[in-house]
Amino acid sequence: MSKGQEGVLPQGKEQENLLVMLERAQSEFGYVPEEFIVEAAHSLNVSISEVYGVATFYSFLSTKPLGKNVIRICKSLPCYLKNSQMIIKSVEDEIGIKPGETTPDGKFSFELTNCIGACDEAPAMLINNDVHVNLTPGKISQILKSYK
């Protein structure tokens, strides 16, 4: 590393808690609100753009409000080989929205995600932090009903 670069790199740990704070906001409010980003920047003494940059980098953080429950169906190859397409279709039919959307009543947001590490029991999805595996179209309705 050149000396010039070294000077630019932040040396302190002021930002250490940023991701943890954003994760908490996400779980508390269901998203990371703009006001939260501004406040976090002030309290940690880093720029607003830095905080916004972190909040928008990670796929489990959202700067727009999400539904009360977030459905994430795995779209990676091992699940694809086990007909994840059919599961995606079943969820679309069941709640009437496409991936990337939120139901009008705010109950569900629906997303596709990359490998969630449940390939031995594919196809799989996460709803909030719960893993649902060995999915069939027939199971979807019942699983979704258990989320209020």
Place this chain on the structure above:
Amino acid sequence: MSEKRIVLKNCEVIDPRHITTYLTRDGFRALEKAQKEMTPEEIIEEVKASGLRGRGGAGFPCGLKWELARNAPGDEKYVICNADEGEVGTFKDRYILQNDPFTLIEGIAIAAHAIGAKQGYIYLRAEYHHLLDSLVNAIDQAKERGFLQHVDIDIREGAGAYVCGEESALMDSIEGKRGEVRYRPPFPPTKGLWGKPTIINNVETLMNIPQIILNGASWFNQIGTERSKGTKVFSVSGDVKRPGVYELVLGTRLKELVEELALAEKVKMVQVGGATGRLVPYDMIDTALSFETILGAGAITVFDQSRDVIDIVYRTMEFLAEESCGKCAPCREGTEAMVEILGRFFRSEGMEKDIRVLEELSSAMMLSSLCGLGQAAPIPVTDSLQYFRNDYENRIK
């Protein structure tokens, strides 16, 4: 060559909720031996002599990494356990964390003692939040029993980013930043987390440590091949009758794992090592699984004869384009360009020049990308062009 349980020795044997069941199976005896009977230098020598190499995909010699960190100046050092198992088709670390969190904690505690770190982190991917409570519980129990007096182990959760499994991006993420890859050198053992000497080891690598300390390097390095010592835990999925986690002696043939253990039939191709791993056509299924040949982090995705190679490569590239951190142009732009071209082949609209463009782009990305993601992203393309070239040529308009 075949199945042997070293890493998974306690899995489905102990109760992961109760440390007592671990203690009855030599639990924390290796740590005790390391602290009472060995100097840190002796521990590092033992790990070096064992020939243990990193299990996260890169295969760097574990003892050498520890030695570099031990010898780096400064008294603030860190141990990080990489539990950001994001490689497509990999779930062995999930299985390990679910079934035996204690061996991992013991491994981290020994590593910390060896390099002189007082703080350890487990970086757990967001998708594995469901494992958090059990892991916290295991750390608490180890602490209550007095095993962690020399080191604090904290868990940091990821928030959904494949690239954070890359060690420098992972450190940026723990520092609360975007998980972007760093320029190297300097390497983590000299300048890692917050610029301090740091070792980052995969879950499976650390799982080997207690038994190497207890049984000795000469026991461990009898197992495996010349440059691949010990076992490897594989995650097998796709077109197989028995998907799951298998621990095999390094050097075992891919055929044995895929056909004899996982019961695959009519295999067309196997992807070894996930999205950036190698494609192995069926006529090469006798290949041994080792660092000398093919390995990666041990993701084994099996495709039968009904599968379309172009479809597989196209989807793989879509994944890589999405997960590129965007810091360097060859990876950020290269993966996008490949998605576009592979999309044409997928729709049978390939152009005459496309194969040549794919090959040129591949070599540019391999040479000039900043980290392993971009350097290895073209592998599915180059391998499929090598073994399944007809599939491309038949889709030129």
